[in-house]
Structures are given as C-alpha cells and as structure tokens.
Amino acid sequence: MSSPSATRPEREVRDTVVIRFAGDSGDGMQLTGLRFTQETALAGSDLATFPDYPAEIRAPAGTTYGVSAFQIHFGALDITSVGDELDVLVAMNPAALKVSLADLRMGGTVLVDTGSFTDRNLQKAGYAKNPLDDHALAPYQVLKLDVTRHAMDAVDGLGLSQKEALRCRNMWALGLMLWMYGRSRRATVEWIEKKFTATPDVRDANLRALNAGHAFGETAEMPSHVAGYSVAAAELPPGTYRTVSGTEALSWGLLAGLKASGIQRMVLGSYPITPASPLLHNLAGFKEYGVVTFQAEDEIAAVCSAIGASYAGALGVTSSSGPGIALKGEAIGLAIATELPLVIVNAQRAGPSTGLPTKTEQSDLYQALFGRNGDAPLPVVATATPSDSYEVGIEAVRLAVTYMTPVMLLTDGFLANAAEPWLIPDADAVEPFPVRFRTDPEGFQPFMRDERTLARAWAIPGTPGLEHRIGGLERHHGTGNISYDPDNHQYMTDIRLEKLRRIALDIPRQEISIGVESGDVAVVGWGSTWGPIHQAVRILHAEGKQVAHIHLRYLWPLPPNLGDLLRRFKAVLVPEMNTGQLVTVLRSEYLVPAKGVNKVTGKPFKVREIVDAVRAALEK
Amino acid sequence: MTTTQLPQLSAKDFGSDQEVRWCPGCGDYAILKAVQRTLADLGVRRENTVFVSGIGCASRFPYYVSTYGFHTIHGRAPALATGVKLANPELDVWVITGDGDGLSIGGNHMLHMLRRNVDLQIILFNNEVYGLTKGQYSPTSRRGFRSPSTPMGSIDNPIAPGAFALGVGARFVARSIDTLTPHLMGVLSRAHEHKGASFVEVFQNCVVFNDGAFAAFTEKGIAVEQQLHLEHGKPMLFGKERNRGIRLRPGSIVLEAVTLGENGVGMEDILVHDERDHAMAQLLVAMQPPQLPIALGVIHCDPAPTYEREALAQLGSTPVAELDLNALLRKGRTWTVPG
Numbered sequence: 001m002s003s004p005s006a007t008r009p010e011r012e013v014r015d016t017v018v019i020r021f022a023g024d025s026g027d028g029m030q031l032t033g034l035r036f037t038q039e040t041a042l043a044g045s046d047l048a049t050f051p052d053y054p055a056e057i058r059a060p061a062g063t064t065y066g067v068s069a070f071q072i073h074f075g076a077l078d079i080t081s082v083g084d085e086l087d088v089l090v091a092m093n094p095a096a097l098k099v100s101l102a103d104l105r106m107g108g109t110v111l112v113d114t115g116s117f118t119d120r121n122l123q124k125a126g127y128a129k130n131p132l133d134d135h136a137l138a139p140y141q142v143l144k145l146d147v148t149r150h151a152m153d154a155v156d157g158l159g160l161s162q163k164e165a166l167r168c169r170n171m172w173a174l175g176l177m178l179w180m181y182g183r184s185r186r187a188t189v190e191w192i193e194k195k196f197t198a199t200p201d202v203r204d205a206n207l208r209a210l211n212a213g214h215a216f217g218e219t220a221e222m223p224s225h226v227a228g229y230s231v232a233a234a235e236l237p238p239g240t241y242r243t244v245s246g247t248e249a250l251s252w253g254l255l256a257g258l259k260a261s262g263i264q265r266m267v268l269g270s271y272p273i274t275p276a277s278p279l280l281h282n283l284a285g286f287k288e289y290g291v292v293t294f295q296a297e298d299e300i301a302a303v304c305s306a307i308g309a310s311y312a313g314a315l316g317v318t319s320s321s322g323p324g325i326a327l328k329g330e331a332i333g334l335a336i337a338t339e340l341p342l343v344i345v346n347a348q349r350a351g352p353s354t355g356l357p358t359k360t361e362q363s364d365l366y367q368a369l370f371g372r373n374g375d376a377p378l379p380v381v382a383t384a385t386p387s388d389s390y391e392v393g394i395e396a397v398r399l400a401v402t403y404m405t406p407v408m409l410l411t412d413g414f415l416a417n418a419a420e421p422w423l424i425p426d427a428d429a430v431e432p433f434p435v436r437f438r439t440d441p442e443g444f445q446p447f448m449r450d451e452r453t454l455a456r457a458w459a460i461p462g463t464p465g466l467e468h469r470i471g472g473l474e475r476h477h478g479t480g481n482i483s484y485d486p487d488n489h490q491y492m493t494d495i496r497l498e499k500l501r502r503i504a505l506d507i508p509r510q511e512i513s514i515g516v517e518s519g520d521v522a523v524v525g526w527g528s529t530w531g532p533i534h535q536a537v538r539i540l541h542a543e544g545k546q547v548a549h550i551h552l553r554y555l556w557p558l559p560p561n562l563g564d565l566l567r568r569f570k571a572v573l574v575p576e577m578n579t580g581q582l583v584t585v586l587r588s589e590y591l592v593p594a595k596g597v598n599k600v601t602g603k604p605f606k607v608r609e610i611v612d613a614v615r616a617a618l619e620k
Numbered sequence: 621m622t623t624t625q626l627p628q629l630s631a632k633d634f635g636s637d638q639e640v641r642w643c644p645g646c647g648d649y650a651i652l653k654a655v656q657r658t659l660a661d662l663g664v665r666r667e668n669t670v671f672v673s674g675i676g677c678a679s680r681f682p683y684y685v686s687t688y689g690f691h692t693i694h695g696r697a698p699a700l701a702t703g704v705k706l707a708n709p710e711l712d713v714w715v716i717t718g719d720g721d722g723l724s725i726g727g728n729h730m731l732h733m734l735r736r737n738v739d740l741q742i743i744l745f746n747n748e749v750y751g752l753t754k755g756q757y758s759p760t761s762r763r764g765f766r767s768p769s770t771p772m773g774s775i776d777n778p779i780a781p782g783a784f785a786l787g788v789g790a791r792f793v794a795r796s797i798d799t800l801t802p803h804l805m806g807v808l809s810r811a812h813e814h815k816g817a818s819f820v821e822v823f824q825n826c827v828v829f830n831d832g833a834f835a836a837f838t839e840k841g842i843a844v845e846q847q848l849h850l851e852h853g854k855p856m857l858f859g860k861e862r863n864r865g866i867r868l869r870p871g872s873i874v875l876e877a878v879t880l881g882e883n884g885v886g887m888e889d890i891l892v893h894d895e896r897d898h899a900m901a902q903l904l905v906a907m908q909p910p911q912l913p914i915a916l917g918v919i920h921c922d923p924a925p926t927y928e929r930e931a932l933a934q935l936g937s938t939p940v941a942e943l944d945l946n947a948l949l950r951k952g953r954t955w956t957v958p959g
Binding site: 291424467472 | 638666667669675682683686687699700701702704705706728731732932934935939940943945948949954955957958
C-alpha cells in the first residue's frame, strides 16, 4: 500500500467511500472504474462495483442518455452493496453532472472537468445556464479543474491528433483519484504498457496523463477543503485474493463443474445478447480446456446445439438473457421431455420485449419457473454475488448431470458485470460427481431410471448395443417408443414432477444469512439483492431488531425446510427488482402472508430503501 | 482391446421394431427402404449412426431405423445435429427433414448448417405440401396451389431447394426421386462418402394431399424424356434413344435441350458434367420440364474443410481431468491477505 502523501501528511481517514466516475459513453469511464477497482483491491480494501452504461455503443456525445458511469464502494469494512449515495462524483461533462448529482450526498465532493462545460455541452445536457456559475452546487464541495486542458498539456509533444489526445482525459482523472485515496498506480501502468504495446505513442500518452493527474494532486495548490484520504485495508480472511466479476466466476464454476463431472467436453451454444455475451467471450477463451463455443445463428439454434451435444455425451450449456430464453422455450421443453442434461444461463435484464438491455432486473423468475408449454418443471438456481457465481455454476452442472435435466441458472446484468474481491477457493476441494455413461446392453431401456435420483440412463451414440430412439413426442416410460397411452402420459408427467421432489431432498437446508432464528421480520431475497438486503438486516439486527435475512439459491425446487423457517417470523418481506414474483411463489407454496418490496428502475436497491421497508413492517 | 468380427448387416437389420405409420402408398416408404439398403451396402455400424429429424411426416423416420435416433422439434434438426457433431465428430449423422420443416420454420438453420459445412447428410423429402397438418401449402408449393389455407390459390413464389442449397454455399447438392430406388441409393452413397454437408433433395409423392406433384417427370413413358441423370465426366445425354442432350445456347449462358444430328448438333456441342463447376450447377438445378429435363444425381460436389474438424482443431489437447484449475483461478493479478 502506498504511504500517505509527503506534501499532505494530514490525509483524512475514511472507513468507506463511494465514488462514481461518470462521463460520455466514449470517455472510457468503465475502463477508468475497472482500473481504480484493481488498484483498490490490491490495496486490500473490500469493494463492490456497479457499472451502469447505455445500450448504445456511442450514444450521441454530450447527451444525458449517453452517460456511462462506474460506481465503486470500497473500504476497510465488509462491503456488500454498491453504496446508497456518492461521496465523490467525477463528472467529465455537464450531462454526467446532471444525471448523477442527485445521488451525491450533501457535503460530498464533485470533481468537474470545466473544459467540457462549453455552451454546446451545457445545452445538450439540458442546462439553461452553467451550474458552475450559480448556486446549484452550493451544498457540495466542488473541485473545478480543467481536466481537458491538463490532459492535453500532459500529452503535448507526442504528435497525437486532438482526438487521440482528448481520449487521455480519463487517465488524468484516474491519476488524480488514485492520488486522492493514496492508491498505487503500479497495476495501471502495467496494464497500459500491455494494452498499448503496438502503439507506443498512445501508450506514452496514457502514462503521461495518468502520472500528470497524480502529480497534480501531489503538488498543485488544491482548495483547502480537498485533502487526500486514507482508507485502511479491510479485515478480510487470510488467503489469496483476486477481483472477480460474476461472469468470470460463473465461467470458472462451469469449468470446475465440467471437471467434477468427468465429462470430456463442454459445448456452449450461444447467441450474442446483452448482458450475457461476456460469458460467451470468457468461455471462448477456454478452448484449451476442451470447451467448444458455438456462436449459433440464433437463440434457438444455440440451445438446440447444446441439447445435441448433451445427447452425444458432452456437457451442453446455453447462455442468454430473457428475450433469448423466451425463444429457447420450446427446446428447453424438449430437453425436459427427453431428460437430457443442459445448463441454461439467463443473465436477466430489465423489462418485457427488448426492454432496457443494459439495466438490471430480476423479472424472469416466472419465466424460469413457468415459461414453457405443458407441465415442464426444471430446477432453477440463482447467484447472489459475483463470487457466488462460481459455486452456483458448479451446482448447476451437478444437478443437470446427476438428475438428467435442464437446469436454469439465473444471474443478472448487475452480477454479470459487477466485481468484488474474491478469496480464491481451492478448486480441488470440489466434490466430484462423476458421470457414468451407460454401456451395458443387458436389460437396457432408454427410460429406465435410477431409483434414488429418477435420472434415466445416459446412453450416448457410439455405444454398441444401446441404439435407441428418443424425441419430443410422449414416450413409453421404459422403451422410449412413442406412446399415446393415457396412463403412460399421467405416469411420465408425475415422474417429471417427482424428479424435482427428489432434487429438493438433495439440496442444502435453507439457512439464515444473518439475524435471528425466529422473530418479527424475515427478509427473503434471491439473486443480486443479496448485498443491500444483507447490509440492511445487519444494521437493524445491530440495533437489536428481531430480523433475519434469508437468501435463496434454490428457487425451484425450494428447500424443504423453507416453509417452517418462514413461519417462525411474524412478517415476511420480499425485496425484488420486479413487481413481485418470488413473493407470489412463497405465498402460493406456503400460504404465508409475505409482502413484496419492489423496484424496477434498472438500478440495484439502496440499503436505506430496504431498511425503511423493514422498519415500516416492524412498526405494524 | 478385443476385436470381434462384425456381422454383415442386411437392410432388414436397419429396421426398428416400430410399426411404420405413414399413409399407404406414401413415398416415404420407398425412401426408408432405400436408406436401409444403402446403410447395409455401405456396411455402416449401427451404434455409430444417428438419425436426427425435426417435425413432419418425414421426421418420424428415426423411429423406423435401428440406429440411434433423435426426433427433435420443428425445423431445428440441423442445429441439434451440429451440436452432436461438435460433441463427437466420429458419429455418422443423417438429418431427415421435409420442405416445411427444412425450408420454412427451419430455413435459417438449414442455411447455416450448409454454409458451415458440418459433416453430415441431409435428406430433404420434398412433397410440396404440409402433410402432417393436413394439406396446407408449403414453401415449395407452386403458385396457385389450392389448399385449406389457400382456397383461392397460393400467391407465394416457391423456393427451389437445390438452388437454395447452392446459393448458401453447400458443397454437395444432389437430387433423386422416392421410387427411383437404385438411383436414390447411388446418390445416398455419394452423399455419405462426401466429407461435409451433403444436401440431397428427394422428390417425394404425397398420395393424400398432393398426389402426382412430380408427374411431369416421373410418369411412366415420359420419365425417360424428362430426366437427365448426371454423371461426373459424362456428357449430359438423356432420352430413350440417348440422342437428346444439353448444351449452352451459342453466345449465351442459357441451357437448351438439343437432339444429336439435328441442326448440325454433334457430341462436341453436348456439355460434359463437372461436379465442381458451381456456376453450371446453378444452371442445372434450375432446369424445369417440359422445356428442359429435370436434373438428377450429384449436381455439385466440391469438398472443403468441415466445420467440426476446424472447430475441434482449435481445442487444446489437455484432458479436462488434468486441468490445473487452481492455477487457472490464480492466473493474472492476485494479492495475499496474511493470516
């Protein structure tokens, strides 16, 4: 960790800090945030990040809808949410200021690049007059710096075009922020050197801008109210760490699952879609480990290729977001009917139809549970945090191959992109669940089942003596031949449901994440709401409130003890980023008077919103 | 490893124990027989053979063959078969589809499977009608076709399967007729031999909903005058007397049927079939009776690297079991919190 600045020994100490970098979609804000995250993680802070960007690749410059932002909450304490309000806002243009100012806490610091506050940019952002000239920013500590000019000066003489030079603004701002929080520049320098190996002038420009921003903080006459800050390392459990996004952790989880299953090959059939594409990209980097990634012509071909791969003895995986999952529905039914393993990843995004592609939501729970024709049950699991995605990835593979069933794995746009420090687990500690393909022709029937799991035999083409036919038409419970027999259909429908009950017996008992074992309010969540719910319940529990946080990884089948657990509380509150889906399921399954706390703004819950909702429930 | 002498399987051995349930007189029976006989002749291994189909009359096919079989969902057999080949390229895969399944709902998958050149055989049963749903017009039905859904006649322009396949980059395109058994078997053998996506269109008569759709070139008596059986390196001759031929109309790129000895036409004018000639294949596949005979046999064959071979060549050779996952998880930047 870097030592406090020599010129400013009076660095103020902060426990936790929330910073948002905001600018145009072309300003490199995501990259800036990721670099700051890396340095912060290396300094030992706990952290959570929230990348928030528009669906357009380069939305019209200077507009409010083109603002791209990256928020990081870091500190010496256990960080579980992205932070309710900002301590620092870095606004690279008027539009960024306009969009983000409301999230800045009273007294918070706002750094504005005055060089971008031109009449034209102000107009595009919808400012009638320059907010830097009136009292709009009076409640805040304002740091007006001409970042544009400083960056241009820093790269002067390198022979860059004006456009290229301007692209270094973000590095200058990053340098200043790294100084402000006493962070090292080492990892960033290495990253720049690697990334721009082929273009030495661009490399040098970025390095110069970064160093100039840092030096400015170190030496320039800063306003008296702007000090450097010191944020101590968090007290994290000992071990080796890395930063990880949900997508990365999930990729490794699927790979770990593949290894634990003993299957030779994974075939990912996928079609590009926001925010699921990064999983396709990540797995495409695993070719050396036997992972085939097939970018199919559409969502349907993607899932069908994965089913075909599973049929032939590979681990079939398909990934998409809600609209793509809708297209895959019929094929998922085929995998259920033919009882083939398949992992379906849904990185949920907001809204019906195309909705808000880059904004997060968890409104595909109904789709996951019920979104197919016929009685077509399948297990559904959800990831709670970026690092949790590793374990959930393994578990999805285990359920799929152990029970010969498609498994729906729900993550979301927030989890896919958000990063946090990860205590790297021992991959060898994963309990293997070796797959045994059927090879013995003696007494073989394609729909014969394991007594415990009800999984049918996995008999793959290429095996002599096991030639058989399967398909989507209802099939005889033993031979697999087409059967229109009414009793057989009843039996097969019952068996498909019973398989889910067997899975329920094989999943861990539902535990309480934090709080009391019984009492006034159980706050039940699933997916990426884990962070804010956990923080909210921790605050209330510390106050002595009789509350608990219950977070579901298994959404279908539900853990068998969940009903009893919920009935130990006077009230059940279910915060969800939808209009109330899990709450409906809980009410219908357990006849408990659960109530929803719902929000669909495309942004994660604030801790305060959940605290307020629980307080209101406690007062009733 | 023990080796056992594989018994020679007969066509009958490739029949399953399931009762075949097509309409009496359906052309599908003849195709099923031809396929079973071809499999026996080729000496393929049952356990290594997979039939993948979509939905429709033709797609019931896998249930009637004693190999591995997968009756999937409407139009998606090509996509599913691609996954099968990516999982295990050693499998010998046949895709069974129809004009509706393969060119309407599944047209997109057909396109992409062909352009990728996945190594498998596709048999498209073209009867120019939707049979299983009781007689609606299909994407290959001709204009004016009256059906329950087109009481005043179809106004859709039909798709020509062979032209479609050539257009999207298929490296093997062939054509035959359901009841022309020896010819069909020859085409199927060639399709099997070809490495890559082999597209075979079979004119298949639907006795119930579209009887006689191909009578213009299958009726006894006129068939011999209306069919051109292509053979690589052989002149394009046809007719009972083998005195009719195909040539390029002088000064144009239009095919015409001519008679040897008439108007000064000699053998030197008759085109010689070259399977690798993509441009000529496009002309041949478009020939329509009665002006020109229908082109049958292997119209185009020009092998290229197969999709799965190239995809799998990109994989590493380390088995997953030996993968050092701990090393992978620690690749890149890490830091240690001391205990």
